[in-house]
Each structure stands twice: as C-alpha cells, then as structure tokens.
Amino acid sequence: MNLIMQLEEIDCPVCAVGDYELLFKAKDYRLRLAKETFNIVECRKCGFIFLNPRPLREALLNFYPVDFHKNDSSFLYKAIEPCFALAQKNSIRILKKYQKQGRLLDVGCGNGNFIHAMQNNGFDVSGVELNLEAQKYVPLDLKGRIFFKELRECKFADKSFEIITMFHSLEHVADIRNLLEEVRRIIKDKGIFFICVPNADFFESRIFGPYYYNLEVPRHLYFFNQKTLCKLLATNGFVPIKVIKEDFSEWVLTPASFYHGLWNLFSDKYIFKSRILKLLSFIPLVLVKILLRIIFIFDSQNVKIVFQKSDQA
Secondary structure, eight states: OOGGGOEEOOOOTTTOOOOEEEEEEEOOTTTOOOOSOEEEEEETTTOOEEESSEEOGGGGGGGSOTTTTSOOOOHHHHHHHHHHHHHHHHHHHHHHHHOSSSEEEEETOTTSHHHHHHHHTTOEEEEEOSOGGGGGGOOGGGTTTEEOSOTGGGOOOTTOEEEEEEESOGGGOSSHHHHHHHHHHHEEEEEEEEEEEEOTTSHHHHHHGGGOTTTOTTTOOEEOOHHHHHHHHHHTTEEEEEEEOOOGGGGGSSTTHHHHHHHHHHHHHTSOOOHHHHHHTHHHHHHHHHHHHHHTTTOOSEEEEEEEEOSOO
16 A cells, blocks of 8 residues: 555554544645645644544655755845744744753754754754755754754763754654653753644634645644643643844745735635646735735734743652
C-alpha cells in the first residue's frame, strides 16, 4: 500500500478523549504534495482542533519538498526579509530578558537560522531537526551542533538547557506527548520554554476555513489557539509565564495569505479559472490583507508563549 494512503486515528492529544466532531475537510492547497482530502476535527470535551485520521508517522516526511529548508530567494521574500529579521531580533530580545547566556536548544530548527543568530549573541546552541534534507543548508559553523534525529534519541542529560525553543514546529510533531515529556526532562527547573505556533483563531482562518493558506495539511497536525496550547502544556507539566503579543513587523510576514486563501476557494469551487485575473488580483488582494489586518488589530497570526516547568512531578 502507498504510504500516503496509510492513516491512523488518534484520541485528542490534549485530554486523551476519543470524542470529536468533524469541522471540515481540507486539502494541501499550499504545496500540493498530497492529493488526498483530510479531516479537521474538534474535541467535544476540550475544544482542541487536530487532523484525524492522519498519515502514519513514517509517511509524514513524504509531504515535505526536498528544498523545504532552503533560504527563500524570491522577490516577495526579499521585500519582506527585513520584517523577518526584526521578528527574529524581537524573539532574541524576549529570551535575553529571562536568560542572558547559557545553553539553548531549538527543536525543529530547520537550517539553523535562529540558533545561528543566538550563537552570535553568545549562547551555546544546539538544534534538533528530523528533515535530513536541511543538512544541505546549514551554515558551516553549526556543523555538529544540529542533530538529525528524534529529540529522545539525542540522549541529552537531565536539566541540560536554560532555554528550549520551538518556532512553528510543535504543530508538526506526531508524538507530541513524548516530545514534551523529553523537553521537561532536559530543561532546567527555571529554564525557558518558548513556543510559537499558528493561531487557529486568526481572522483569515475564521474566514476561509479549509481554504486558509496556513492550514497546511497534512504537515500541520494540530491547530492551536492560546487556550488549547496552554491546556496541552499544562497536562505535560508546564505553566505559562508570558504571552507575547505580535509586533508590527510580524503583521506583514505573510502578505499574500489572503490572496492565496481566496484563490484556493475560487479554484476549488470553480468560480474563477483565469490565470490573468489571478495574476492581476495579487496586489489588490495584498492591499485588502493590509486593510483587514488593521481592522482585526487585536488578532495575532501566531500564538507565542513563554513557559516554565510547573511544580508537579
């Protein structure tokens, strides 16, 4: 049987209950590497939203392109690259409020861009990444600092790290409880666990549902909001100490997301097929996104929270 078609059904990762309802069915509109339709369900007990059933763990990497972690050189990316740099500086500033130096681990570090910046800020850095193709894009001075294996397989000592970060990686992790248990083991008692995930309550998600650009099934297995992220971490021994609000630089990091969401809808419903119209609508819809971003000023595209260990065993 083709790996792509091998699916597993799971209980809610937050409350471990198998009682859920279907919200909608979604496709891989973003990278179009999967032809199948996937179920997005909501737990009836705790409200957590997740992919169910989902591809088997062994098949998940089939849905990532070989250049997934290559540095983007497109014109659009170059135009907004300063905003990425500002967002990264803001994350570094937040972390240094809690810890000026020490050992840092980035889980799901990709090509090591973030830990490279933290290394330049005086931290002793390590990274974990499952996608072997990312090795091609790792800076030379990070060689040997990134482990291309499961976190548990790295066999870090107990209480090894002052800081552990996960930027847009928690939603990709198949065995999420196992990973969080390992994070709790290797982080120091007063250590910082900084998580950033896409926000399922963002206005574009509410508008477009299955056509939302950042839904990104089946690579994204979970769809968090602030409440469900805190619930998940609480059940795994962590407490939130700071919710980070997005700054202005992060408002423009996905300028074309509204454009893609609308055209995902149009193409699926066969409303418009014109490539010329699609091309001509790009700039107007980017401007619409900017206007809506002002209207939904209190919406955050991402949930960013700083956690620490709780006192529970």
